[in-house]
Amino acid sequence: MLTYEHLSEPERRLWDACPTGSVVDLRSGEAIADDPADGAAWGDGRTVRAEAITAAPPTGAVDLQDAQAVVLHDNEHSRPADTRLDGFTYTSIQAPAAGPGPVADRLARLARLQGYSPQAYEQLASWYRRIGHEDDVRRVLLAPRGTGRDPSSGSATP
Known part of the structure; x- marks a missing residue:
């Protein structure tokens, strides 16, 4: 388990x-230098390990809108209800246990989020398609219809 003394400066x-919900901005301010495609070159001064995030889940809002990740480290505690995922993309998902993880668990986490982001469901379906789980692709794409969410308004229906 990570402790504070084992964290890098940006992780600290x-x-x-987290307790106050303050914004942490690790961007350099230069569009080319901030391109996630070059994230491997960012170095320790701008990199936060996934285990540092999941070891101390945030208590405030998490804004991942338009963020990009190579690997989403997914678990039931990784996202508070006030997580904004619109435009968030990832290449793969790493679950704590072996295997891709139950689609029902991931759908339940998406349904608990405030607001409605069709893109979040499409992104999850895309990942299941990449790993060859076509039944799960269909479940993910049909899930918003059973949640009482109105895809046209972005909110829950009465």
């Missing part, structure tokens, strides 16, 4: 900000 900034 993130942990310190």
Whole structure:
């Protein structure tokens, strides 16, 4: 288990900000230098390990809108209800246990989020398609219809 003394400087900034919901911005301010495609070159001063995030789940809002990740480290505690996922993309999902993880668990986590983001469901379906789970693709794409969410308004229906 990670402790505060084992964290890098940006990880400590993130942990310190979580209780108050403060914003932690690790961008350089230069569009080319901030391109996620070059994330491997960012170095320790701008990198936060996934285990540092999941070891101390945030208590405030998490805004992942338009963020990109190579691997989403997914577990039931990784996202509070106030997580904004519109535009968030990832290449793969790493679950704590072996295998892709139950689709029902992931759908339940999406349904608990505030608001409605059709893109979040499409992204999850895309990942299941990449790993050859066509039945799960259909379940994910049909799920919003059974949640009482109105895809046209972005909110829950009465």
